[in-house]
Amino acid sequence: MEIDVCPPEQRQPNMSIEGFHADYLKVFYGKLFPHADIFKWMSYGNDGKHPACDQSYFGRREFSFTLDNDIYIRFQSFSNATEMENAIKEKCPFKIDLGAVYSVDPPKRHAYAGNNVFTPVERELVFDIDMSDYDDVRHCCSGADVCSDCWPLMTAAIKVMDTALRDDFGFSHILWVFSGRRGVHCWVCDGRARRLSDEQRSAVADYFRVYKGHENGLKKVSFVGPALHPFLVRSYNDVLKSFFEEDMLPSQSLLANEARYQKILDLIPDESTTSEIRDKWNSNRRSSISKEDVNIARWEQLKHALQSSKQKGLRRCVEEIVFSYTYPRLDIEVSKRMNHLLKAPFCVHPKTGRVCVPIDPRRCDEFDPGKVPTLSELLGELNDMDRVRADSSSGLPAEEWERTSLGKYIRFFRSSFLQPLLKSCKEELEGSYSAKLRQSKDSLGW
Amino acid sequence: MEIVRSNRKSTAAAADSVPALSLYRSAPSLEVRLEEFELYAIDRLRVLKGISDGLSRGKKPDEMEKLVSELWRVNMRHQDANEVMNKDIISHFVLRLVYCRTEDLRKWFLSMETTLFRYRFRLEGSESQRALMTDFNLPYKPLSHAEYEGVKEELSQVARSIGLPHNADSMFFKVHFEEVPELVATRKVFIQKGYAYVAMNQVASLVVTQFRSHLSKALVLTNRKWMSSIRDQEKDRLTPIVEAMSSSYLGPDYSQPKESTEISLKDIDQVANSSFPLCMRHLFEKLRETHHLKHGGRMQLGLFLKGVGLSLDDALAFWRAEFSQNVGSERFDKEYAYSIRHNYGKEGKRTDYTPYSCQKIISSTPGTGDHHGCPYRNFSEENLRAALRRMGVGERPMEEVMERVRNRHYQLACTLTFEAVHGTSCDSGVNHPNQYLSLSQRAMQSKVRGSSCPLTISAVIGDPCVDLGPTHQPTSPSVG
Numbered sequence: 001m002e003i004d005v006c007p008p009e010q011r012q013p014n015m016s017i018e019g020f021h022a023d024y025l026k027v028f029y030g031k032l033f034p035h036a037d038i039f040k041w042m043s044y045g046n047d048g049k050h051p052a053c054d055q056s057y058f059g060r061r062e063f064s065f066t067l068d069n070d071i072y073i074r075f076q077s078f079s080n081a082t083e084m085e086n087a088i089k090e091k092c093p094f095k096i097d098l099g100a101v102y103s104v105d106p107p108k109r110h111a112y113a114g115n116n117v118f119t120p121v122e123r124e125l126v127f128d129i130d131m132s133d134y135d136d137v138r139h140c141c142s143g144a145d146v147c148s149d150c151w152p153l154m155t156a157a158i159k160v161m162d163t164a165l166r167d168d169f170g171f172s173h174i175l176w177v178f179s180g181r182r183g184v185h186c187w188v189c190d191g192r193a194r195r196l197s198d199e200q201r202s203a204v205a206d207y208f209r210v211y212k213g214h215e216n217g218l219k220k221v222s223f224v225g226p227a228l229h230p231f232l233v234r235s236y237n238d239v240l241k242s243f244f245e246e247d248m249l250p251s252q253s254l255l256a257n258e259a260r261y262q263k264i265l266d267l268i269p270d271e272s273t274t275s276e277i278r279d280k281w282n283s284n285r286r287s288s289i290s291k292e293d294v295n296i297a298r299w300e301q302l303k304h305a306l307q308s309s310k311q312k313g314l315r316r317c318v319e320e321i322v323f324s325y326t327y328p329r330l331d332i333e334v335s336k337r338m339n340h341l342l343k344a345p346f347c348v349h350p351k352t353g354r355v356c357v358p359i360d361p362r363r364c365d366e367f368d369p370g371k372v373p374t375l376s377e378l379l380g381e382l383n384d385m386d387r388v389r390a391d392s393s394s395g396l397p398a399e400e401w402e403r404t405s406l407g408k409y410i411r412f413f414r415s416s417f418l419q420p421l422l423k424s425c426k427e428e429l430e431g432s433y434s435a436k437l438r439q440s441k442d443s444l445g446w
Numbered sequence: 447m448e449i450v451r452s453n454r455k456s457t458a459a460a461a462d463s464v465p466a467l468s469l470y471r472s473a474p475s476l477e478v479r480l481e482e483f484e485l486y487a488i489d490r491l492r493v494l495k496g497i498s499d500g501l502s503r504g505k506k507p508d509e510m511e512k513l514v515s516e517l518w519r520v521n522m523r524h525q526d527a528n529e530v531m532n533k534d535i536i537s538h539f540v541l542r543l544v545y546c547r548t549e550d551l552r553k554w555f556l557s558m559e560t561t562l563f564r565y566r567f568r569l570e571g572s573e574s575q576r577a578l579m580t581d582f583n584l585p586y587k588p589l590s591h592a593e594y595e596g597v598k599e600e601l602s603q604v605a606r607s608i609g610l611p612h613n614a615d616s617m618f619f620k621v622h623f624e625e626v627p628e629l630v631a632t633r634k635v636f637i638q639k640g641y642a643y644v645a646m647n648q649v650a651s652l653v654v655t656q657f658r659s660h661l662s663k664a665l666v667l668t669n670r671k672w673m674s675s676i677r678d679q680e681k682d683r684l685t686p687i688v689e690a691m692s693s694s695y696l697g698p699d700y701s702q703p704k705e706s707t708e709i710s711l712k713d714i715d716q717v718a719n720s721s722f723p724l725c726m727r728h729l730f731e732k733l734r735e736t737h738h739l740k741h742g743g744r745m746q747l748g749l750f751l752k753g754v755g756l757s758l759d760d761a762l763a764f765w766r767a768e769f770s771q772n773v774g775s776e777r778f779d780k781e782y783a784y785s786i787r788h789n790y791g792k793e794g795k796r797t798d799y800t801p802y803s804c805q806k807i808i809s810s811t812p813g814t815g816d817h818h819g820c821p822y823r824n825f826s827e828e829n830l831r832a833a834l835r836r837m838g839v840g841e842r843p844m845e846e847v848m849e850r851v852r853n854r855h856y857q858l859a860c861t862l863t864f865e866a867v868h869g870t871s872c873d874s875g876v877n878h879p880n881q882y883l884s885l886s887q888r889a890m891q892s893k894v895r896g897s898s899c900p901l902t903i904s905a906v907i908g909d910p911c912v913d914l915g916p917t918h919q920p921t922s923p924s925v926g
Contacts, residue, residue, distance in 0.1 A: 167638065167639070168637045168638060168639075169637065169639075169640055170639040170640025170641070171640075192624070192640065196624065200624050200627050202627070202631065203623075203627030203628070203630045203631035204630065204631075206631035206632070207630050207631060207633055207637075225606065225607045225608065225609050226606050226609075227606035227607045228603075228607055229603070229604055229607045229633040229636075230600040230603050230604065230636055231633065231637075232633075
């Protein structure tokens with residue numbers, strides 16, 4: 001089916017696509033959305049033939065669809081891949097959310113009377129980081145916008161958290177996803193993570209909480225004590241320090257003018273130090289150093305003043321400033337409870353048209369949100385492919401998505417995330433099954 | 447009580463071979479006399495309410511430790527050393543029945559029992575703590591020397607970051623991070639590859655988390671059992687006791703006033719000014735002002751005065767003197783005298799009514815023209831401030847009082863008022879207007895005597911205070 005889309009040359013990156021959205025989505029769900037992969041993922045190995053497989057598992061997962069006109073349907077579930085695929089193709093949801101795996105099929109929840117019978121039993125550990133939470137420290141954009149100057153804040157956040165999730169918590173099956181506009185989501189899918197209670201995932205979320213948000217005073221990050229926790233030390237040394245000094249300072253011109261540097265000076269609790277520095281910078285205003293260097297040079301001066309000061313409250317000021325500006329700002333509520341819904345990967349963001357593609361944490365520096373394929377681009381590619389196929393007469397029925405720009409993302413999803421995850425699930429299922437067998441054999445002994 | 451699988455903890459062979467703390471894993475298969483059933487539970491409830499009070503007053507951990515130790519010692523002792531453990535276990539399980547019945551009750555009970563356990567565990571020595579951990583079968587593993595060497599740098603870093611000394615000899619335990627959510631959340635442990643490295647002095651957290659999670663689950667099960675079988679089966683025996691216990695007021699009922707607090711009519715204005723709590727002061731003032739009070743006010747003030755020691759004759763004279771200025775003495779005799787006599791148990795079914803506790807007063811709902819109820823709850827902020835100022839509460843304590851009022855801790859607000867007005871601390875808190883008055887009188891008499899009479903914990907449970915000898919009336923106007 002050919003859709004009326006501008007030819008590639010005339011296509012603008014962020015063209016508004018309202019009005020055609022439902023039709024575009026139909027093609028998207030028909031040819032591009034990786035239904036089978038999502039099914040395999042959500043099954044966690046239970047779709048196999050092994051006796052340990054729980055056939056009811058997939059059916060107990062909540063899906064939620066947001067349809068056109070903001071109609072919102074929760075507690076959907078499907079008993080197999082075909083049902084799920086058909087429902088998505090038929091309803092063309094603008095957004096698909098993944099919920100928890102419940103104790104019983106979500107649609108049947110009312111049939112079970114009394115408390116505690118319909119409850120979440122498994123759910124990935126998830127995190128949501130949104131650029132708009134950084135509005136007070138980025139001067140290039142605000143609100144819904146994102147650019148190459150501020151996106152690196154996300155990169156820094158991914159690095160800090162990915163390392164901690166793997167090294168500190170011991171998780172391995174971690175999926176980072178672009179949220180489609182201005183943030184990232186993280187899905188931790190290890191069995192141990194899925195089985196965390198609300199209290200435990202709350203504890204993990206709090207472990208990551210450094211930035212306390214706006215309080216009465218200006219100080220939002222506060223480090224007391226003669227030493228920092230090893231996690232904070234590592235984050236600072238490996239990621240945040242260099243990011244702040246080499247990237248953010250110059251790109252956001254954090255110390256270039258008074259309005260900007262006052263915000264940093266406000267974080268310092270000592271009047272004498274700040275006024276001394278302010279005087280120094282005021283008098284140097286018409287220096288001949290280029291704009292870039294001003295920020296770095298001033299930072300060195302400030303660091304020196306703080307670190308050599310004998311004042312007590314200034315001991316950790318440098319780190320506090322760096323963390324205030326660069327440390328990941330999580331939306332804590334998303335992580336704390338099992339029943340919190342989160343958008344599924346590979347959805348299309350309705351405002352930008354961009355697909356929510358996975359991000360490789362090992363190469364997150366290279367990720368550019370502006371280069372993520374949009375729905376209309378992808379459809380244009382499909383049309384081109386159709387045209388080519390119509391011209392040539394090679395009848396090779398390749399999977400269409402594979403040759404679009406979406407291809408590399410789906411391939412990455414499979415090789416880097418899904419396959420290792422399923423392998424591990426298989427081992428886990430088989431392992432616990434044989435353990436159970438052994439147990440029952442032992443108990444039969446006299 | 448269910449049949450117990452392992453009765454390791456139920457009967458003590460010798461007091462020292464049995465650990466002092468119980469995890470209350472299973473109900474004991476002991477026979478309990480019905481009186482013990484109720485009494486043991488009430489004693490434990492005093493401990494839990496004392497803890498609740500301490501927590502809402504924002505006591506720091508060391509203060510809580512002392513408080514718990516004192517509350518336990520006073521309320522949970524028993525002549526027979528063997529019985530101490532039984533009392534502990536029995537009272538816990540009885541209160542489980544009482545507090546399993548709604549979500550709010552469960553939350554409260556879980557919170558208090560966990561706090562109680564936490565501090566009792568802290569009070570044990572580290573050898574004893576380690577023995578308890580073994581008993582409790584907790585999923586921890588002591589670090590091998592090699593493992594320790596591998597992470598000792600980070601362990602020391604963590605210790606310094608939370609301001610604790612890092613002792614190279616201190617024992618560390620390796621545990622899945624899921625077992626210690628509190629420590630993970632506050633970054634008080636080093637974690638690596640999913641394991642948390644917990645110091646001996648943090649072990650209490652481990653144990654407490656286990657305790658809490660186990661009790662939480664047990665309470666839900668208990669509730670199911672209660673609803674499905676116990677409540678019905680025991681409807682003539684235990685159920686009425688259980689249902690009454692959770693809302694009971696635990697102090698003395700002041701129905702039989704002690705001699706030392708008897709007052710006479712000539713002193714009443716003075717005593718009202720110096721020693722009445724705000725609720726009674728307000729009623730008294732309104733009575734003096736308008737020579738009338740509506741029914742709610744007459745009950746609240748009238749019974750209070752009875753509890754203070756006003757005799758029936760004096761009461762009749764008092765109310766008559768006031769009301770006759772409003773409605774005339776004939777109408778008083780016809781319409782109001784009867785109910786005063788009724789309050790004193792001299793009419794009708796001859797019930798000797800007991801003065802209202804704070805709980806009862808706070809929960810009353812005065813209407814237009816009423817002046818009863820709890821002023822901390824009912825007065826506007828402006829009126830409350832004005833009233834407290836008239837009582838002599840200074841600006842600083844005033845703010846603290848208002849803070850408690852905003853958080854709906856009315857009794858705490860009254861306690862703070864007491865402390866501000868009398869210049870002494872009131873550790874037991876105010877639970878009853880008559881208690882306020884007797885504490886006030888005591889505080890003033892000790893001032894007059896020139897020494898301070900320390901308030902002991904026995905004030906919490908309403909034991910008679912130290913005998914002050916023959917009734918001592920202050921000869922000068924109230925000492926503020």
